[in-house]
Amino acid sequence: MRSTSSKNRTRRAAKSAAALLAAALALALTGCGGNDNKSSNGGGSSGSSGSVKLPKLNGQTLEVAAVWTGAEQDNFMKVMDEFKKRTGAKVNFVPTGNNTSTFLGTKIQGGQPPDVAFLPQVGVLHQFADKGWLKPLGADAKAQLEKNFSKGWVDLGAWKGKQYGVYAKAANKSLVWYNTKAFEAAGITTPPKTWKDFLSTAQTLSDAGSPAVSIGGADGWTLTDWFENVYLSQAGPEKYDQLAAHKIKWTDPSVKEALTTLAQLWGKNDLIAGGTKGALNTEFPKSVTQTFSGSTPAAMVFEGDFVAANINGDTKAKLGTDAKVFPFPAVGSQAPVVSGGDVAVALKDSKGAQALLTFLASTDAAEIWAAQGGILSPNKEMDQSKYKDAITGQIAKQLLAAGDNFRFDMSDQAPAAFGGTAGIGEWKDLQDFLRNPKDVAGTQQKLEADAAKAYAAG
Amino acid sequence: MTSVANSTGGAGALPTPSVSPRKSVTGTRLWVAVLFLLPAFVLLGALVVYPIGYSVWRSLYDADGSGFVGLKNYGDIFSNDATLTAVRNTAIWVAVAPAIVTALGLIFAVMTERVRWGTAFKLIVFMPMAISMLAAGIIFRLVYEQDPGLGAANAVAKSIHDTFVSSSVYPGARPNETATDLKPSGGGSFTTTGTVKAGTPALLPLVGIAPNRLPGTPENARTASGSGVTGTVWLDFKLGGGGTKGKVDPGEKALKGVKVEAVKGGKVVASAQSGADGTFTLPAEADGAQLRLPASNFSAPYNGIDWLGPTLVTPAIIGAYVWMWAGFAMVLIAAGLAGVDRNLLEAARVDGANEWQVFRRVTVPLLAPVLVVVLITLMINVMKIFDLVYIIAPQPSQDDANVLALQLFLSSFGGGGNEGVGSAIGVILLLLVLPVMFVNIRRLRKERQR
Numbered sequence: 090m091r092s093t094s095s096k097n098r099t100r101r102a103a104k105s106a107a108a109l110l111a112a113a114l115a116l117a118l119t120g121c122g123g124n125d126n127k128s129s130n131g132g133g134s135s136g137s138s139g140s141v142k143l144p145k146l147n148g149q150t151l152e153v154a155a156v157w158t159g160a161e162q163d164n165f166m167k168v169m170d171e172f173k174k175r176t177g178a179k180v181n182f183v184p185t186g187n188n189t190s191t192f193l194g195t196k197i198q199g200g201q202p203p204d205v206a207f208l209p210q211v212g213v214l215h216q217f218a219d220k221g222w223l224k225p226l227g228a229d230a231k232a233q234l235e236k237n238f239s240k241g242w243v244d245l246g247a248w249k250g251k252q253y254g255v256y257a258k259a260a261n262k263s264l265v266w267y268n269t270k271a272f273e274a275a276g277i278t279t280p281p282k283t284w285k286d287f288l289s290t291a292q293t294l295s296d297a298g299s300p301a302v303s304i305g306g307a308d309g310w311t312l313t314d315w316f317e318n319v320y321l322s323q324a325g326p327e328k329y330d331q332l333a334a335h336k337i338k339w340t341d342p343s344v345k346e347a348l349t350t351l352a353q354l355w356g357k358n359d360l361i362a363g364g365t366k367g368a369l370n371t372e373f374p375k376s377v378t379q380t381f382s383g384s385t386p387a388a389m390v391f392e393g394d395f396v397a398a399n400i401n402g403d404t405k406a407k408l409g410t411d412a413k414v415f416p417f418p419a420v421g422s423q424a425p426v427v428s429g430g431d432v433a434v435a436l437k438d439s440k441g442a443q444a445l446l447t448f449l450a451s452t453d454a455a456e457i458w459a460a461q462g463g464i465l466s467p468n469k470e471m472d473q474s475k476y477k478d479a480i481t482g483q484i485a486k487q488l489l490a491a492g493d494n495f496r497f498d499m500s501d502q503a504p505a506a507f508g509g510t511a512g513i514g515e516w517k518d519l520q521d522f523l524r525n526p527k528d529v530a531g532t533q534q535k536l537e538a539d540a541a542k543a544y545a546a547g
Numbered sequence: 548m549t550s551v552a553n554s555t556g557g558a559g560a561l562p563t564p565s566v567s568p569r570k571s572v573t574g575t576r577l578w579v580a581v582l583f584l585l586p587a588f589v590l591l592g593a594l595v596v597y598p599i600g601y602s603v604w605r606s607l608y609d610a611d612g613s614g615f616v617g618l619k620n621y622g623d624i625f626s627n628d629a630t631l632t633a634v635r636n637t638a639i640w641v642a643v644a645p646a647i648v649t650a651l652g653l654i655f656a657v658m659t660e661r662v663r664w665g666t667a668f669k670l671i672v673f674m675p676m677a678i679s680m681l682a683a684g685i686i687f688r689l690v691y692e693q694d695p696g697l698g699a700a701n702a703v704a705k706s707i708h709d710t711f712v713s714s715s716v717y718p719g720a721r722p723n724e725t726a727t728d729l730k731p732s733g734g735g736s737f738t739t740t741g742t743v744k745a746g747t748p749a750l751l752p753l754v755g756i757a758p759n760r761l762p763g764t765p766e767n768a769r770t771a772s773g774s775g776v777t778g779t780v781w782l783d784f785k786l787g788g789g790g791t792k793g794k795v796d797p798g799e800k801a802l803k804g805v806k807v808e809a810v811k812g813g814k815v816v817a818s819a820q821s822g823a824d825g826t827f828t829l830p831a832e833a834d835g836a837q838l839r840l841p842a843s844n845f846s847a848p849y850n851g852i853d854w855l856g857p858t859l860v861t862p863a864i865i866g867a868y869v870w871m872w873a874g875f876a877m878v879l880i881a882a883g884l885a886g887v888d889r890n891l892l893e894a895a896r897v898d899g900a901n902e903w904q905v906f907r908r909v910t911v912p913l914l915a916p917v918l919v920v921v922l923i924t925l926m927i928n929v930m931k932i933f934d935l936v937y938i939i940a941p942q943p944s945q946d947d948a949n950v951l952a953l954q955l956f957l958s959s960f961g962g963g964g965n966e967g968v969g970s971a972i973g974v975i976l977l978l979l980v981l982p983v984m985f986v987n988i989r990r991l992r993k994e995r996q997r
Contacts, residue, residue, distance in 0.1 A: 191960075274757065276788015296723065297784050298757030307941055359721065359755070366853065369943045370693045385757065512945035513629070513957070520943040546610060546965065 141233060141451035143444050147177035151441045154183040154193060155207035155431065160398075164461035171457055172448050178441050189213065190505070193436070197222050202436035205445050208254070209431050210501040210509065211245060217434070218248040224435040226252045227443040233450035241493035242467040246432050254432035257449040257458070259467045261488045262314050262393035262427040262498060263417035266400070268380055270411065271299040271388035280415035284319075287418040288353060291360045294388040300362035302354065303387035305376030306369040306523045309516020311392060313500040313508065314427065316519060318391075318417045320347040321425035321496050333499045335544045339537035348522065348529045350420055356526035362387040365523055374399055381406035391417065393429065394484045398463055408480050416487055426491035429498045430467070459485075507543035514539045599977065606970035620971035629946060630972070633954040636861055637979075640932060640950060644865050644872075645925035649918060651869065652876025656884055657906065659877070669881065673874035680871070684938030687867035691854035691939070701851025708849045715846045716762060716804055722840075723754045723783045726793030735842030738810065745834045748826075749778030751807070752793055758786045758800055768801040771826040776833045780805045780840075781825040801825025805844050809833035855940065857947040864939050864948060868932065876921050883917030884910075916994070923987050930980055951976050 157165055162182060169180040183203055185192040190213045196202050202222070208214050217223050226234065231252055234243055238256070246254030265287075267280065275297035281287040291301035305311040321329045324343040331337045332344070358364040362379060363371065371379065373392065377399040380390040390396065397408055406412045416424050433449050435442040448454050455468035462477035465485045476482035488495065500508030500515055507514040518539060522532040609616045624630045655672055659665035675683065692698030695705040722729035722737050729751060732738035743749045748771035761782065768781030782800045783792060790796030801824050808818040809829050816836055819827040829836075854863045887910065895909045911918070933952035940948035949957075951972060959969025 274759070274786055274788075275784075293788070296754035297788065298719075298755060298760060307943060309942060366856075367693075370855075370941070385760065510957075511942045516942070517946060524943070 140453050141448060142229070143172075143176050143448055144440060145177055146441050146444060149178040149441050151178055151180045151205065151439075151445055152183055152203035153180055153205045153207075153445070154185050154189075154196070154203040156185050156187065156189050156209055157207075158184050161463060164458065164463060167461055168449075168454050168458045171453070172445060175448070176441075176444055178444070180445070190216070193217075197436065204435065204437045204439055204442040205433055206436055207258070207431040207433050209429075210505075211432070211497055212502055212504060212509075214246070214254055214432055214434065215248050218251070218253055222436060223253045224438045224442070226255070226435070226446060230255065230443055230447040230450055233447050237450060237452055237455070237468045237470045239467070239469055239489075239493055241495060245430075245497060246434075254434045255446050255450045256430045256467050257433050257454065258431045259465045259488060260393045260395060260429035261465055261484050262429055263318050263425050263487075264393060264396070264414050264484060265389050265391045265417055266377075266380065266396050266412055266414050267389045268299075268386050268406070268411065269413055271297075271386065274299065275388070280413075281418050282424070284322075284350065284353075284418045284420040288360075291354065291389070295359050299385065300387040301360045301389060303362040303371070303376045303380045303390040304355075304368040304523070305371050305373035305390075305392070306365070306520060307371055307375075308373045309511060309520055310500065310509075311373055311376070312519035312523060313515050314393070314498070315351060315391060316347060317427045317496075317499045318425045319350050319420050320344070320499075321427055322417070322420040322423060323347050323350060325421065326494060326496055329496050329499065333496075333502045335503075335540055339540055340533045344533055344536070345529055347420075348532060351522075352526035352529065355523050365526070369520060369523060374403060378403045381412055394465055394481065395463075397480065408478060414480060414484065423494070426488060426495040427498055428467075428488060428495045429501060503540070504543040504546065506546065507540050514543060602970045602973045602977075606967060606974050608967050610965040610967055612966065616967065620965075620967045621975075623968055624971055624975065629949060629957075630951075630954050632946060633949040633951045636949055637930060637932075637951045639861060640865065640929045641926055644868050644929045644932075645922050647865070647869050648872045648876050648925055649880075649922050651873040652878075652880050652921065653911075653914070653918065655873065655877040656880040657910065659881065660884060669874075669877065672877055675871045676874050678871070680934035681938060683867060683871050684935045687864075687870075687935075688939050690867075691863055693851060693853065693855070695851045698851065698854070700854055704851045705849055712849070714848050715844055717753070717756060717802060717844055718847045719755050720753045720782075720802070720845050721755045723752045723792055726783065727752050729838075729840065732839065735845060736839055738839040739837050741837070742835050743776055743778065743809070743829075743833065743838055745776050745831065746774050748772065749776075749838055750793060750795070751778055751780045751805075751838065751840065752783030753780065753802060753805075754782065754784050756782060758782055758784060761800055761802075763803070765800040765803065766823050766825075767797065768795050768799050768825040770795045771828070773828070776809070776829040776831065778807070778827055778829075778838065779825045780807065780821040780827065806841055808839040808841055809836035810839045811836045815839075855944055857944045860940055860944045860948040864935050867935055867939060868929070871935075872925065872928075876925070879921050880914060880917055883914050887913045919990065923983055923990075926983050927980055927987075930976065930983075951979075 153169070155162075155165065162184065166180075166182060169182070173179060185206075189206075189209055193202070193206055193208075208217070214223070234246075234252070234255055242256045242259075243252070246252060246256055265280075271294060272278075272280075275294045277290055277293060281290045294301040304315075317329075320332070320343070323346060324332075328337065328341075328343050332339070332341070337343075354360060355365060361368050362376075368376075376390050377392075377396055380387040381400055381404040400406055400408060400412050417427075418424065433446055435446055450468075452468055452471040455466040455471040456475040458464055459466055459471065459475045459481075460477055462481065465481065465488055467488065469489055473482055473485060476485060503509070503515070508516075510516065515536060518532055518535045521535070522528065605612065606620050607615060607617060609619075655669075659669050662668065678686075689697065690699045691701075693701060695701040727750070728740040729737040730740055739749070739751075750770075765782075768779055771777035771779050779795055780802045781795055782802055783790075785796065785798045785800070790799060801821070803821055803823050803825065805821045805827075806818060807821065807827050807829070808815045809832075810816070817830050817833040819829050821827045853859060891909055891913065892905055895905045900908065931952045932950055933956065936948050936950050936953050937956070945953075955969050955972040955976065958972065959966045
């Protein structure tokens, strides 16, 4: 997804930037150490200031595995630089590639687990915890976690009564990004708040001659996100949880209602950029670029906060002026907040791993990370003004405002064979539905058949 | 045994007379033979026999590899739609691809024999063989790209299409549903439900085009006047929105050159084109007729063929395969052709056979052994086709392009992660290849006997 051609150059640039940043931070921290409330429980054995107490780990080397590459990895390493400064422990980053669970599984079975890993799916956390591969959080990390995170996020990192993970990085998947020029041309001044408004806005945009909604249907996961937002808002969080755990069937009337609602948009070729056929040939990155560049750009594209990275990287549009964002419209009584995120877990029972998790749960780490851009932190105690740009701050606010009413991406909770594999399961079934939005009942049956098989296999 | 030993011993003894003939016989003793064969046996055992055995054993166990499930994995395969599609597609591949490749190879081989730059031509046809399957897959993913501006195949399709069918002036335009009685009347045309009367100008508002993207420099629209049968066709949307829907507001642009037909009882009685200000005037006989905007006004620009859609994806990938392997078939057949006795061809020509008869009755039968080799090699090759399908087929139609080897990979390492089922597919694949191998071996034996 991201270009790697200029990796070396960006690395070097990142390194010098990191050095600068570390220096600046050191200045800032020592400068405000005297009168700031942050220093109340700082200092201690680590000898450095900040809101968190960390042990001395001089000479140790920790290994951290996560899916990030390129800029995302560089941003994370800046947080690690601070960790090194405070504890003296060196951190090595191991990229896992796209299939994180397979990569970690082989590492663990081979007896070489990394100290800390970031898992992209809740399902993997459960699976690993059941196998006994994860080490529970220590007291320090737990204290930080409970101080800084709301219950919903704390519980997401727990399984069967034990706390394993820290959700240090979150994604807000209930956003619609729009091309401000298209909205101006169509004379739309306020973004839609409800699904009905959303449809009529789309109709107006289409009348004005811009393809209204860009859908990246060649990637199945964007379609599952569409469904999840509609379903969460329409059927409510309880039903959402039941469906995610496959306690109710996909043939449930609530699913029918959600699919019928989706069909109000997906069934209208006029409203979709390129029609449904075009949407099925559009990968996620293209769905963003065709909204913010080209001769006839589309007006709106739905997806999470990470769209910002594609807008910045692949188009000339400017966030905040050419590209703006509004929350996914409310289908039922409340607008949905569907989230995703990476959970940090310890795979080794070491002091270093616990210290790292403690640090990641702290506001200091969240603030440094947020300042790099491209991430959201569910840390509610952090200074929200540290976000790199106003848009990210707005998105983070929306995520936190949901309190514990947000729900984790359903397809990420499902077994990978249903919710996480290209060409099969929910991804494929929703693509078929996009191809033929009239077939609600048939889609439900296929979804149920695939889900039954995948959940039975575990 | 001894006679063979003696004879070889005698032959081997010649260059070293000092050593007694008895010693050199050791070369055929059993343990020495085993010793020399050992490396081959170990390699074959470790790399061929053991994996086959392990796959068979593994196919009888569940996803974890811990519970014995008997033949359940095989049952799963044949009750799974995806696998059945894979079986069907593999059958299509085996039936079609080798035949086309061999036929093309034969044609190329015979042709290149006769043209001046034959070697250069052969080189070019053979070149795709030098590319890896993966690279070829990526190339063809681009060739089959839907957007005619990117995909070569659709660029060709579009330019051919556009030479015969001219595109419309206002593609994508449509009536404003809420503000007009123009309704779709089939085939992309729109007809009013009401009728037009002389003296009351008709209003035909259209939307769906960006006002700043109209061709040329459009004038502002004007309501028609006069006592005749008149009306206006215009874009009922101005930049920035506003205005009343269904009314000609100031600043809204005229749509010039739209064909308007007057229809009475299903028959076109008159037609007109809108002028620069969007107005049109129909003759008096159109009074009381319905107005129709024929589809030719709006037809969307031709967008090429959906190569990688569910119906065409397998033929499209077979096309990529043919591109790669035609050169291979050509080179083998050309080698066979070089060994054909020219006198036989000459004799046929002298006997009055035309070129087609010579090719059909003499060349092809003489080449038959080579053709069979090529065909069988390709068949085995095609049965395990994986890379091209995996790379070329886009996600939404991957299921429709599925073949056994891909299904094997997907069920073992895809989301399901069930290596038991994967191994079972592997075993089935082996069983399918076996008869072809058997035919091949028998044919080789026969050849040796000849």
